[in-house]
Amino acid sequence: MKYDESNSPTMIVEGKATVTTAPNQAIVTIGVVSEAKNVTDAQKQNSSVSNQIIQALIRSGISSNDIKTKQYSVRPMYQYTEGKAILSGYEVRHLLEVQVNQLNEIGTLLTIATEKGANMVEDITFKTAAPHTAYRKALQLATLDAIGKAKELAKTLRVQFNDTPIKLVERSSHVQPRPMEKMVLAASTESVPIEPGELTFSAAVEAVFAYTNF
Structure with missing residues (x-):
């Protein structure tokens, strides 16, 4: 009809x-948080550790194109005494975003980062190519x-x-x-379940x- x-x-x-x-890929965001009495020392410490991590990851086989800065921040730290804020130092935070193309390499990446001074994982996000x-x-x-x-x-x-x-x-x-x-x-990050x-x-x-x- x-x-x-x-x-x-x-x-x-x-x-x-x-x-x-x-998923067959992951974005791992690792961080270096450094604290010091003055901002210059905090930045130098953070830069040194961050560079060591980046170079170690590249030596492990991760492409430099798969490593990028996600966040870099500097903030003052204060202690409060009798209601007054007293400057106690500075915190520098540098977050590196690393793309991992083999999921079984995540544990190795975390181990390398830890050994070189990384002290936090912001997140691990899984994705597909x-x-x-x-x-x-x-x-x-x-x-x-x-x-x-x-x-x-x-x-x-x-x-x-x-x-x-x-x-x-x-x-x-x-x-x-x-x-x-x-x-x-x-x-040790080998026991962390991924x-x-x-x-x-x-x-x-x-x-x-x-x-x-x-």
Whole structure:
């Protein structure tokens, strides 16, 4: 049965889907926090340790392109005596963001960083090298979900519809990262459990279908 879609009533449905995939990369943010009585000493100490960490990571096989500064800050520290703030020194914080392309190398990275003076892990975020592949799969499934819902509506209403939507709009996209909690680096990091888990990719579409009575 043929009908003129331009003059046909329409139904609007939303399709949703979620796809999970195992991560194969990680962004490890390690930090060097240095304190000293004067700002120059704090900066020198921090710079020395940071450079040692960077060079050690490069020697271990990590590309210099995969290491970058995420944050660098200098702040005064105060002690409070009888309600008065007295300057006690300065804190310098340097956060390095390191991309790891082999997840089994995370423990080694943390060990190297610890041995060279890193004293905190800001976070470890897992990701995939091909996020678009997973998201597009979710988008395909969301479209099929919309078509399936439209079919059920058409069946319930006893109407005929064209399962090719006359309008299809991508409504949202969402990637659920896998961050680990902030931690202070201990002398040994080999016993720290690193659980990548899974990444979640969600997609939603709005589809408009034309229909007519039998």
